[in-house]
Amino acid sequence: MDRNSHYFVRSVILLGFGLFIIKLLISGDIYKFIAPRMMPYMYFALSVIAVLGMIQFFRSGTEDEQACDCGHTHDLSISKGRSLFVYSLFIIPIVSGMMFSDHVLGSSQAMNKGFKYELRSSSPSEEYDKSEASSPEDGVVSEESDDLLEDPAILSVSDRYPELQKEFQAATSFTLTEDNYIGSISLLEDQADDYVGKEVKMNGFVFREDGFPEDRMVVGRFGISCCVADGGIYGLLVQGDSQNLSEFKNDTWVEVTGIVKKVEHNNWELPLIEPTSIKKIEIPAEPYVYEEFEFSG
């Protein structure tokens, strides 16, 4: 291939990338790959790709072999086989992206990544000591003051979601939405005691870890901070024999309503939902939830 046709193929590939991004933007599938807060970067990329593509296109018609006199090596591959390989590397993501962009990660990835315990500030053993040492009424207060004394730099989950916490503590029943999903589950995992007995309504897909009893499953969603590759599972245990849980297979999307309880799971004390009703739902248009970066200290 000569220089000019290289430029032409490159401009077509850049156009392909542009089309891919535009297609994702139109269909909304872009949020199945990256978080909304990364969108400005995508628009930047799209416009740069458009400009580069145009430049490559016009360059392909005008430049003769010796036009670049700045003496450095542009790696325009010599052999036909090699350039075929290199260009197919670029073509693969464009083609597979435009064909299979609506896939959503499910239970097999959730099992790979495991349950997300991240927002718990203490190790399991400490947690147990505390909950056994203090009575439920004053437990909350003493725990908070302990933390403050131990390390002033520690910021608890309730500091992170102050309004959400107020709202939930006041309510007798609450619903998890896209916007409060991560916050609510963090709060529930942090101080399950505060919410025991309340009614919760949430949706998510079903998955089970190895060794779960038959009447136990997790309902959760992937939480994304930048792109799907860094996603983690946010979910709650659902357990109870009032509903036939085994009829909800892994990867089914469900809406669960139930009462918050506490349970011991792998030496962690975790919140659990005892379901009063479960129903199958369609997979939502935005199946993932996203990390909030706003911080109202």
Add this chain to the structure above:
Amino acid sequence: MYQENTSNYKWGYILLFLFFLIFIYGDLLPSTLITDISPAILDMNTIFLSIVLEAIPFVLLGVFVSALIQTFVKEETLARFIPSQPILALLPAVTIGAIFPVCECAIVPIVRRLIQKGMPLHVGIVILVSAPILNPIVFLSTFYAFQTDLTVAWARMGIALVVSLIIGGIVYSRFGNSWQLKEEKGLITHGPHSYRNRLSETFHHASDEFFDMGKFLIIGALLASVIQTFMARDLLSDVGSGFLAGPAVMMGLAYFLSLCSEADAFVASSFKGLFSTSSLLAFLVYGPMTDLKNTILMAAYFRKRFVLSFIIIVTIVVYTVTLLFDLFYL
């Protein structure tokens, strides 16, 4: 001449037609075609595409800064800002690293260009390892990811600073100022260009480099997605979470996951409880400095031997420093 061109252009047109075809009809193909073979392939494809999509803006940014340096920065200007005393030269390097808000995909072409323009090797390497960590965006994301334990964010910055300086020192003592780029030294000699030419030249450089680098990015993303899809995390905690094994396991993970330094804090925080703080710090410091995707990018520009020694040096220094930190401060 004209005849030959059109025959080669043919492939471009076929490709163009293919893209438009898939753009319009791509969704009609049922994805069950793939799921019947293996459902994991679709997971892999999604993770692969998300890494590529996330990295592209930053690669473009890096490529552009690199092209601007190539076209507009003169060798003499660069030399004026870098002290001739090699150890002293590390300080402006770390400062540059801290000011440049670029992540690890973007920094490789920039550093390569700076070295090409006459920046001493060890100074370039210090920028390469410090810029992806020592920057405000990464500090903020670490801060948010570890809200319950703010020491992590500070320790990450502190360890990264110390580690980059040590790496710079070792690279200097081992390699001095030898030429470690693949290209011959002094190839770039710019004749007088008009301003307009320079601008279009910048764009030409940028798009050439996008294709040079893009292929390595795609290979790296592909490998990383395969590992992410098929490796269960439980495996890691089985391998070891002890004082010595923990940081080693997490560094291995950081290497193979090849996450963006802006996002890795969130992944690290999901390992809290499974691994010690020093292991998490090893993950957070090591990953941005070197990982699978970056190794492939670096191998495109630097000599293989140098890339290998670089990885060994970074690994040893990060491991030792995090263990020392664990002993004395945690």
